[in-house]
Ligand SMILES: Nc1ncnc2c1ncn2[C@@H]1O[C@H](COP(=O)(O)OP(=O)(O)OP(=O)(O)O)[C@@H](O)[C@H]1O
């Protein structure tokens with residue numbers, strides 16, 4: 008017969024901390040390892056994709072921000088992207104600001120539609136005015152030697168890192184492109200510069216005088232351009248010039264449409280497919296799916312435990328602590344799953360050199376702390392949302408009914 | 415050696431199911447002395463569990479007064495009832511209701527987590543409770559590794575570890591065979607005799623009811639018969 012000392016049975020004050028349930032929480036997670044594992048994976052996979060998609064959006068957003076800083080205005084034929092503008096347009100634009108107060112330089116370009124021979128790889132190839140190209144694209148940072156070679160070498164080409172990597176091109180190499188536009192010229196070029204972080208990665212700039220001469224030698228006309236870039240001195244000047252240029256050519260045979268670089272690119276990109284929009288809606292769908300999957304599995308796992316939660320309440324655990332217990336479990340599982348997806352993806356993005364992934368057609372996402380924080384936040388929110396309903400059920404649970412039901 | 419008396423005055427408990435009003439308890443009045451071991455019998459649906467839940471502060475009556483020791487339960491808020499329960503009541507259920515992921519010792523420790531108490535103190539109490547129910551050698555077993563009788567003994571240890579004034583048992587032997595039932599009933603008798611607990615036990619089994627000093631018969635929410643069990647009433651010794 009055990010003897011009890013009655014005096015130490017006296018109970019101290021009720022405590023209000025929540026840490027004591029941590030153990031129960033941890034044990035609950037390991038109660039059904041298969042289900043915990045599957046739920047975590049259900050979180051991990053979409054979260055990994057989510058980080059990728061978000062990183063991609065971040066890269067594109069950064070590129071857009073970078074473009075904005077360049078203060079470039081794109082002037083094109085109002086009727087069609089591929090329509091021509093007379094060569095005189097450049098001069099008329101320059102005459103709007105002879106003192107070069109509001110615009111720095113104007114560079115006209117012409118589509119070449121070049122394709123690497125014997126491949127399906129069509130590059131974004133543009134023939135540019137030789138004199139102003141280095142000014143308008145000062146962000147390419149041509150060194151004095153590179154600039155000199157661009158000026159002296161008629162076949163000079165400045166190419167994106169993606170296309171360079173795909174075809175193993177290097178500076179000083181002779182390469183050939185075949186035009187997909189009549190008269191289907193086949194031209195030889197000499198690479199003078201590879202652009203780091205080119206966006207898109209398959210850019211191919213070369214000299215317009217070279218194209219004009221080659222076209223005329225072939226009996227075709229070399230006059231006309233498709234696109235005129237105006238490098239401005241300020242955002243306000245850019246907006247003003249945009250109005251003035253379009254007004255200048257209004258009611259002329261070659262009406263223009265001017266827009267800033269990002270508007271031009273997004274218009275251009277939308278013609279192919281809205282990638283940032285796609286990435287965003289993909290991310291939304293993904294979040295929705297994990298919320299459903301996780302929520303459902305939380306509900307199932309708590310429904311099985313109704314009487315157990317009721318016991319906690321019967322023993323005198325305040326409802327809010329039972330609420331907390333359920334919510335914390337959901338949150339912990341969500342966090343676990345999210346990290347399982349986010350950490351390897353982010354590590355991969357951070358460690359695998361971008362150069363290994365880049366290609367002519369694909370601009371790979373870069374590691375982005377913003378994407379990681381964003382994904383983690385979404386994971387936490389989804390975990391909370393998935394747990395709130397079962398936790399609320401636990402809070403409202405009528406102890407008497409729950410205990411009767413099983414008995 | 416804490417124990418409390420119990421007094422119910424004109425207690426009504428009605429459940430509403432849609433339009434239908436179910437009177438689970440219909441003006442029930444009764445008194446149970448401190449330190450008594452009382453059995454409650456009655457047909458299914460007669461309100462036995464309802465009575466136990468009201469006495470244990472798990473639910474509030476529709477009308478009437480419920481007093482346990484000093485506490486006027488009908489006047490207390492849900493929050494007050496919750497705090498009161500943790501200190502003054504121990505529940506024992508037919509289905510034991512142990513937390514499956516916790517060991518016997520951890521299950522018993524659970525109610526102590528509500529109190530400011532060093533781990534060593536909790537351990538001391540858990541050890542004592544384990545000793546009382548005779549399961550010291552099973553302290554690290556999970557419920558799934560225990561027999562039904564052992565599980566119920568863990569549940570009893572969990573119910574007494576806070577030294578409550580009242581123990582409320584709803585068909586504690588309903589799921590056990592005759593021999594194990596007897597062990598459990600002996601244990602309850604011991605808690606009653608040695609520690610002076612007030613014990614209210616609902617049962618369908620006349621042999622279990624025979625352990626009570628008093629047997630209350632409920633029918634349709636009212637007291638039908640109130641028997642004193644002379645044999646047991648005298649044998650308050652172990
Ligand atoms: N939440 C509820 N809603 C509606 N009716 C209820 C509810 N809980 C209990 N009842 C009804 O109250 C009455 C008494 O129920 P109680 O559980 O107290 O009976 P009992 O005597 O314990 O029965 P048993 O021996 O089957 O356990 C029953 O008619 C039951 O259907």
Ligand SMILES: [Mg+2]
Pocket residue numbers: 462463464584
């Ligand atoms: Mg019952």
